[in-house]
Amino acid sequence: MPTHREFARAFQMGIHSGTLPPGLTACNSDEVDRRFAVYRNNVIHGLKQALKQRFPAIERLVGAEFFAAMAQVFIQAYPPDGPILQRWGETMPAFLEGFAPVASLPYLADVARVELARGRAYHASDAAPVDPARLTEMALSNSEAMVLALHSSVQLLTLALPGGSIWAAQQPGGPAAPTTWGPECVLVGRSGMADVRVRILASSEAAFLAALSQGMPFGPAVHAARMQERGFDPTRALADLLAARLIVDVALAEKGEFR
Numbered sequence: 001m002p003t004h005r006e007f008a009r010a011f012q013m014g015i016h017s018g019t020l021p022p023g024l025t026a027c028n029s030d031e032v033d034r035r036f037a038v039y040r041n042n043v044i045h046g047l048k049q050a051l052k053q054r055f056p057a058i059e060r061l062v063g064a065e066f067f068a069a070m071a072q073v074f075i076q077a078y079p080p081d082g083p084i085l086q087r088w089g090e091t092m093p094a095f096l097e098g099f100a101p102v103a104s105l106p107y108l109a110d111v112a113r114v115e116l117a118r119g120r121a122y123h124a125s126d127a128a129p130v131d132p133a134r135l136t137e138m139a140l141s142n143s144e145a146m147v148l149a150l151h152s153s154v155q156l157l158t159l160a161l162p163g164g165s166i167w168a169a170q171q172p173g174g175p176a177a178p179t180t181w182g183p184e185c186v187l188v189g190r191s192g193m194a195d196v197r198v199r200i201l202a203s204s205e206a207a208f209l210a211a212l213s214q215g216m217p218f219g220p221a222v223h224a225a226r227m228q229e230r231g232f233d234p235t236r237a238l239a240d241l242l243a244a245r246l247i248v249d250v251a252l253a254e255k256g257e258f259r
Contacts, residue, residue: 110163
């Protein structure tokens with residue numbers, strides 16, 4: 001007689017492998033296989049729907065029928081390891097990179113990285129944006145030493161292919177697909193309660209935001225950006241962050257608040 005833990009483990013494995021777990025019973029013994037198959041199909045359908053909701057751009061790019069078949073393979077290879085499905089799917093980029101049927105679509109993995117980042121941003125902790133008056137006060141005091149705390153949803157993606165631009169092209173009313181191919185830096189962050197934004201960055205903007213994310217003061221962060229592009233405009237970059245509500249606090253480096 002298996003223990004409860006052993007039975008639960010066998011049941012979970014049976015869901016993904018199709019193997020009938022030992023110990024199942026039904027009023028009519030010949031119904032065990034059929035009832036378990038119905039339950040298993042419902043679970044697999046639910047997992048496919050979860051993947052569809054998390055990777056809608058991937059589904060648009062490959063088509064609904066192909067995506068459903070691919071999801072079946074993914075579920076068998078990487079079943080959920082816990083009850084919280086929002087944490088599931090992080091292995092999708094690696095899966096796509098090794099999935100032979102999509103070898104001719106190498107950009108899919110980077111599109112999946114964008115969609116995963118969007119999911120993380122949506123569920124990131126809430127934080128009120130900084131008071132612009134406080135930021136202005138700090139800037140007038142010593143702008144070089146300002147240390148900006150960014151919203152926890154902020155993520156910088158360095159992609160080998162233009163995954164952000166391809167993702168944007170798949171959105172309703174989005175821009176045309178990119179005509180040039182190369183590496184791309186993407187900012188993902190949440191403005192307010194639910195407005196998750198994806199923005200393609202110039203190399204200077206990416207260097208600036210990377211420096212801020214590492215806790216670097218404003219002055220050195222601007223220097224890092226100008227190493228990439230001499231014409232980088234820190235005032236505009238700061239205004240963009242404020243408009244997107246992605247700065248949640250500010251302090252002066254010499255006071256040590258964020259060091």
